[in-house]
Amino acid sequence: MSLASKVIGTLLRGLGTVTGGVLLAWGALALSYRLALPPWANHAAVFVWCLCGVGLVLLTWSARPLRAILGYAVLLAGIGVWWSTLTPSNARIWADDVAQMTSGEINGNQLTLRNVRNFEWHTDDDYQIRWETREYDLDHLASVDLITSYWGMPAIAHVMVSFGFDDGRFLLFSVETRKEKGESYSAIAGFFKQYEVSILATDERDALRVRTNVRDEDDYLYRVALSASARKALLLSYVEQTNDLLNHPRFYNTVTANCTSIVFDMMNAIVTGLPMDYRLLLTGYLPGYVYDAGGLQPGYSLQALRDAGRITERAQSQSGKAFSARIREGVPGWSGFDLFNGR
Numbered sequence: 001m002s003l004a005s006k007v008i009g010t011l012l013r014g015l016g017t018v019t020g021g022v023l024l025a026w027g028a029l030a031l032s033y034r035l036a037l038p039p040w041a042n043h044a045a046v047f048v049w050c051l052c053g054v055g056l057v058l059l060t061w062s063a064r065p066l067r068a069i070l071g072y073a074v075l076l077a078g079i080g081v082w083w084s085t086l087t088p089s090n091a092r093i094w095a096d097d098v099a100q101m102t103s104g105e106i107n108g109n110q111l112t113l114r115n116v117r118n119f120e121w122h123t124d125d126d127y128q129i130r131w132e133t134r135e136y137d138l139d140h141l142a143s144v145d146l147i148t149s150y151w152g153m154p155a156i157a158h159v160m161v162s163f164g165f166d167d168g169r170f171l172l173f174s175v176e177t178r179k180e181k182g183e184s185y186s187a188i189a190g191f192f193k194q195y196e197v198s199i200l201a202t203d204e205r206d207a208l209r210v211r212t213n214v215r216d217e218d219d220y221l222y223r224v225a226l227s228a229s230a231r232k233a234l235l236l237s238y239v240e241q242t243n244d245l246l247n248h249p250r251f252y253n254t255v256t257a258n259c260t261s262i263v264f265d266m267m268n269a270i271v272t273g274l275p276m277d278y279r280l281l282l283t284g285y286l287p288g289y290v291y292d293a294g295g296l297q298p299g300y301s302l303q304a305l306r307d308a309g310r311i312t313e314r315a316q317s318q319s320g321k322a323f324s325a326r327i328r329e330g331v332p333g334w335s336g337f338d339l340f341n342g343r
Contacts, residue, residue, distance in 0.1 A: 223333030
């Protein structure tokens, strides 16, 4: 065998080892998170899977590497069949804050929303449950705000969108992981069909104060520059998505079906040609993406919009009917507006 053939063979074996290793690591995590067995049996299954993986890696570097390829194919086909049996459902025992699903009905320009969440939060475990039916006149839709909520790293934030009406009312939509009772959120688990996704309409005081007051998150509000037709189309897109989830449940995914990617898909259907960008994954930087696309208030730097749009302390100190007006004081695009009289 020539030197060139040996080098090519080594490179192919190396590529096969890396590729197989990645796939086997994914399989181990998938089994660990989603295999519905007692803990001891789950751990045993993961151990056997990893043992098979080590054996295939060794076989890759033996005199018969084709057997390793066949082994990989059999393992991945088996786990692929099992993976396909994991389907999303709306019939689980859900945590209280995602127990209901928002749905909407449109008659002419009248929007009726059912199951709008309006909890009164004291702690994550102490809250007053309220699910409400609300009506809105789409002719009076006046604004759209982008809200980002940070809980640690500057690159990661939860993204919410709030729609304002000229009577001073606001309606906030939040894409949520629909957790079952007793579950907690894990970004890694979000890759492995651990949660369903829910799009909830909420009262602003609920969605914002649970983050600033209960979970110690840091919130920023930016008024988005959208035409009246685009504002209405975006709101109707949210309603369409909530209704679709009632009949077609979907799994949440940390990257492909999260609070930013779903909003981007809706916006891209309204404002075509939006570019793909790393900030769609690193959600904490999303305001910069919207700013570069010309979607925020003109005449300000991004830093100025961020500084003026920080609403954390205002949200923490306000709780009454004036909440939405008070948190917008000094926010570019809202200066001079009388939220109580619809101007």
